[in-house]
Amino acid sequence: xxxxxxxxxxxxxxxxxxxxxxxxxxxxxxxxxxxxxxxxxxxxxxxxxxxxxxxxxxxxxxxxxxxxxxxxxxxxxxxxxxxxxxxxxxxxxxxxxxxxxxxxxxxxxxxxxxxxxxxxxxxxxxxxxxxxxxxxxxxxxxxxxxxxxxxxxxxxxxxxxxxxxxxxxxxxxxxxxxxxxxxxxxxxxxxxxxxxxxxxxxxxxxxxxxxxxxxxxxxxxxxxxxxxxxxxxxxxxxxxxxxxxxxxxxxxxxxxxxxxxxxxxxxxxxxxxxxxxxxxxxxxxxxxxxxxxxxxxxxxxxxxxxxxxxxxxxxxxxxxxxxxxxxxxxxxxxxxxxxxxxxxxxxxxxxxxxxxxxxxxxxxxx
Amino acid sequence: xxxxxxxxxxxxxxxxxxxxxxxxxxxxxxxxxxxxxxxxxxxxxxxxxxxxxxxxxxxxxxxxxxxxxxxxxxxxxxxxxxxxxxxxxxxxxxxxxxxxxxxxxxxxxxxxxxxxxxxxxxxxxxxxxxxxxxxxxxxxxxxxxxxxxxxxxxxxxxxxxxxxxxxxxxxxxxxxxxxxxxxxxxxxxxxxxxxxxxxxxxxxxxxxxxxxxxxxxxxxxxxxxxxxxxxxxxxxxxxxxxxxxxxxxxxxxxxxxxxxxxxxxxxxxxxxxxxxxxxxxxxxxxxxxxxxxxxxxxxxxxxxxxxxxxxxxxxxxxxxxxxxxxxxxxxxxxxxxxxxxxxxxxxxxxxxxxxxxxxxxxxxxxxxxxxxxxxxxxxxxxxxxxxxxxxxxxxxxxxxxxxxxxxxxxxxxxxxxxxxxxxxxxxxxxxxxxxxxxxxxxxxxxxxxxxxxxxxxxxxxxxxxxxxxxxxxxxxxxxxxxxxxxxxxxxxxxxxxxxxxxxxxxxxxxxxxxxxxxxxxxxxxxxxxxxxxxxxxxxxxxxxxxxxx
Numbered sequence: 001x002x003x004x005x006x007x008x009x010x011x012x013x014x015x016x017x018x019x020x021x022x023x024x025x026x027x028x029x030x031x032x033x034x035x036x037x038x039x040x041x042x043x044x045x046x047x048x049x050x051x052x053x054x055x056x057x058x059x060x061x062x063x064x065x066x067x068x069x070x071x072x073x074x075x076x077x078x079x080x081x082x083x084x085x086x087x088x089x090x091x092x093x094x095x096x097x098x099x100x101x102x103x104x105x106x107x108x109x110x111x112x113x114x115x116x117x118x119x120x121x122x123x124x125x126x127x128x129x130x131x132x133x134x135x136x137x138x139x140x141x142x143x144x145x146x147x148x149x150x151x152x153x154x155x156x157x158x159x160x161x162x163x164x165x166x167x168x169x170x171x172x173x174x175x176x177x178x179x180x181x182x183x184x185x186x187x188x189x190x191x192x193x194x195x196x197x198x199x200x201x202x203x204x205x206x207x208x209x210x211x212x213x214x215x216x217x218x219x220x221x222x223x224x225x226x227x228x229x230x231x232x233x234x235x236x237x238x239x240x241x242x243x244x245x246x247x248x249x250x251x252x253x254x255x256x257x258x259x260x261x262x263x264x265x266x267x268x269x270x271x272x273x274x275x276x277x278x279x280x281x282x283x284x285x286x287x288x289x290x291x292x293x294x295x296x297x298x299x300x301x302x303x304x305x306x307x308x309x310x311x312x313x314x315x316x317x318x319x320x321x322x323x324x325x326x327x328x329x330x331x332x333x334x335x336x337x338x339x340x341x342x343x344x345x346x347x348x349x350x351x352x353x354x355x356x357x358x359x360x361x362x363x364x365x366x
Numbered sequence: 367x368x369x370x371x372x373x374x375x376x377x378x379x380x381x382x383x384x385x386x387x388x389x390x391x392x393x394x395x396x397x398x399x400x401x402x403x404x405x406x407x408x409x410x411x412x413x414x415x416x417x418x419x420x421x422x423x424x425x426x427x428x429x430x431x432x433x434x435x436x437x438x439x440x441x442x443x444x445x446x447x448x449x450x451x452x453x454x455x456x457x458x459x460x461x462x463x464x465x466x467x468x469x470x471x472x473x474x475x476x477x478x479x480x481x482x483x484x485x486x487x488x489x490x491x492x493x494x495x496x497x498x499x500x501x502x503x504x505x506x507x508x509x510x511x512x513x514x515x516x517x518x519x520x521x522x523x524x525x526x527x528x529x530x531x532x533x534x535x536x537x538x539x540x541x542x543x544x545x546x547x548x549x550x551x552x553x554x555x556x557x558x559x560x561x562x563x564x565x566x567x568x569x570x571x572x573x574x575x576x577x578x579x580x581x582x583x584x585x586x587x588x589x590x591x592x593x594x595x596x597x598x599x600x601x602x603x604x605x606x607x608x609x610x611x612x613x614x615x616x617x618x619x620x621x622x623x624x625x626x627x628x629x630x631x632x633x634x635x636x637x638x639x640x641x642x643x644x645x646x647x648x649x650x651x652x653x654x655x656x657x658x659x660x661x662x663x664x665x666x667x668x669x670x671x672x673x674x675x676x677x678x679x680x681x682x683x684x685x686x687x688x689x690x691x692x693x694x695x696x697x698x699x700x701x702x703x704x705x706x707x708x709x710x711x712x713x714x715x716x717x718x719x720x721x722x723x724x725x726x727x728x729x730x731x732x733x734x735x736x737x738x739x740x741x742x743x744x745x746x747x748x749x750x751x752x753x754x755x756x757x758x759x760x761x762x763x764x765x766x767x768x769x770x771x772x773x774x775x776x777x778x779x780x781x782x783x784x785x786x787x788x789x790x791x792x793x794x795x796x797x798x799x800x801x802x803x804x805x806x807x808x809x810x811x812x813x814x815x816x817x818x819x820x821x822x823x824x825x826x827x828x829x830x831x832x833x834x835x836x837x838x839x840x841x842x843x844x845x846x847x848x849x850x851x852x853x854x855x856x857x858x859x860x861x862x863x864x865x866x867x868x869x870x871x872x873x874x875x876x877x878x879x880x881x882x883x884x885x886x887x888x889x890x891x892x893x894x895x896x897x898x899x900x901x902x903x904x905x906x907x908x909x910x911x912x913x914x915x
Binding site for chain 1: 732839843845848849853854856
């Protein structure tokens with residue numbers, strides 16, 4: 001008996017959903033943060049962060065494997081009972097809603113900074129919420145298709161990062177590990193957080209067609225994210241001088257400014273606008289999962305009204321208080337602390353707990 | 367389906383409704399009236415008195431429909447005259463049969479029947495030749511059926527058959543003498559192709575089926591017939607390959623067609639509105655074609671063709687977005703050439719959708735993107751124009767649409783004047799006066815050409831429609847507006863379904879194998895399998911046809 005039979009996603013959709021949820025606006029500032037903490041060795045911290053996220057991801061998939069037809073919602077209720085389980089679900093729901101809100105705010109901030117400086121944020125969010133509603137009111141399958149198609153549509157963007165390399169100095173990267181491992185390790189927490197988003201896989205597992213490839217899929221998704229981060233960071237480090245990079249809030253955006261064609265000046269405007277599609281693949285799963293949790297909690301099948309309500313709440317919050325970059329970064333710090341618990345601590349914990357739980361249950365039965 | 371909405375009230379709704387429940391009416395008559403009253407009230411019907419009378423009127427007729435023929439011919443003809451009392455064109459020809467002197471009557475509607483056939487093959491042998499009346503009648507017509515109820519006789523006569531009644535027999539003969547006014551098979555008018563066949567579908571369903579059967583003379587080509595419309599009684603036929611096409615899609619399609627409760631369907635476009643998945647979408651979800659070769663190709667790919675009698679275009683379902691960009695000629699030309707044309711079509715799609723919007727966005731918002739020299743040229747051209755770019759664009763696009771519609775509706779000889787008026791007078795004079803800029807004229811013209819490059823008319827119209835919201839969004843939010851508009855279109859396309867199969871395939875559930883016939887047209891011998899998007903069961907459609915020489 002499969003509850004989610006009509007909503008299956010392929011392995012590719014699974015990969016791109018996770019990858020899409022991970023890559024958002026964070027990468028725009030990542031090179032600067034890494035440079036602040038570890039200088040030009042900062043990129044080494046990314047593979048280390050990748051390692052942690054892969055380990056957490058594998059725990060996550062292994063936990064989900066025990067209950068192949070359940071989403072996190074059913075798993076938590078099964079393991080902890082109705083009350084505690086539902087509380088845990090509420091925590092996840094708030095987390096996803098908060099995540100969606102942060103990406104929305106960051107997206108609107110960068111659009112405001114580069115394109116529409118005089119338009120109020122809530123109008124931009126209103127604009128964002130139109131495609132969001134079209135996609136998120138449907139099931140996970142549509143989300144998967146959207147993420148997959150979006151990935152193919154924006155795959156050409158990294159090519160344009162190669163253009164600034166022309167004027168770069170590779171010597172900036174040398175010598176590797178000039179100040180030892182310590183600054184690198186201090187940058188690891190930042191990079192760990194930049195992999196947040198893979199926890200959507202908790203909800204994707206029962207929908208996956210070929211469940212035997214789940215571990216492979218989530219690893220590929222993490223690796224894609226890691227490669228993109230490393231690539232962008234190295235390009236930034238090579239192009240900007242090691243001290244100069246700290247002056248730019250979002251060095252990646254300034255990097256794009258250099259791209260220019262004879263028939264099209266300021267090509268960065270086009271790339272930045274298209275980058276919105278990348279950002280959208282991060283907020284859409286979050287909006288969907290938050291409303292999925294809430295509709296499951298209320299025992300409803302149709303979650304499209306919840307999507308509208310969540311979007312209205314997000315727009316209302318922004319209308320009430322328009323956040324700035326600094327505020328948004330503050331919120332992000334808060335969010336990241338929660339994410340650490342829910343994405344990196346919860347999977348191993350759940351894995352061990354479910355192992356013990358199954359053992360005990362079997363013993364009781366015998 | 368739409369009966370349960372409870373919103374429609376009044377005369378039409380009732381007549382429809384009770385026809386739908388026709389078969390239940392007999393039982394309702396038998397003492398269940400109070401119960402049915404209650405039920406009808408619950409379903410939200412107020413003027414129940416009217417409903418009741420209409421019930422009774424129909425009941426009498428209904429009773430007559432089930433009655434069998436009488437053995438007395440005079441009684442039968444009287445009944446017929448009663449049944450067709452409002453049809454003065456009904457012919458009842460009474461004559462004695464030559465051999466036995468039995469009285470006989472031939473009944474038909476002259477406009478719907480083939481007069482020569484009736485004279486030469488029915489009346490002549492019956493009246494003049496001598497034969498044994500106890501054996502078979504000497505009627506030399508292929509299809510003869512026995513009828514014995516008044517309902518059957520009524521349907522036969524209205525459907526263009528003639529009915530032969532004999533005195534002393536309680537069964538009549540339904541003779542296939544159909545011969546309504548018909549059109550010659552001519553070149554398809556709306557889907558022009560260079561290399562495809564020159565026969566297009568016509569208004570007679572049986573001929574259209576024959577046209578398809580000529581392409582696929584195989585026993586697995588299955589035909590399913592249904593009747594739609596209480597008054598129209600349109601014959602709807604489903605054609606598909608029994609061992610290839612998906613059963614789920616078939617079931618879904620049958621249920622949707624059978625659930626239609628309507629007076630009559632005149633056009634295939636109306637049928638689409640009743641069976642499509644998402645009626646609010648701007649995109650066509652079921653394809654219309656008037657080419658038998660296209661229909662046959664689609665059947666061979668595992669799709670369903672729906673032929674509606676009296677309509678010269680047939681439906682193809684399920685479809686996907688990409689298939690609206692494929693044309694018959696693609697498969698007849700060299701694959702490199704047709705791949706190039708395919709790519710150009712998608713390029714044209716993007717241009718038709720985005721060019722005016724991009725112009726508006728770049729001119730009014732993000733002019734820093736345009737290089738200086740070009741910007742100067744544009745500024746020079748726009749210097750006299752009093753309108754903001756978006757208004758200028760909307761005005762010109764509107765005029766273009768008006769011209770298109772005018773040229774379409776006018777008789778052909780006058781239609782050419784529209785071109786002169788539109789092209790020379792509006793185009794040149796408007797620029798000279800300074801209402802619109804030269805650049806805008808170029809943009810509009812290029813957009814128009816691009817939008818007519820899309821081979822399917824429905825798809826091209828929906829793209830032309832979507833251009834306007836794109837322009838508005840570009841005028842309000844610049845490049846961001848365009849990107850968000852694109853995201854919305856993609857999000858919508860991705861969530862659309864055509865009869866339960868994904869509309870965006872092979873793009874949105876990405877299917878690498880199906881990409882061979884999407885943006886490029888691979889050589890035919892490379893496309894070994896049928897597209898997966900249709901749910902076709904045996905996927906292999908050809909063997910190794912490529913041998914190295």
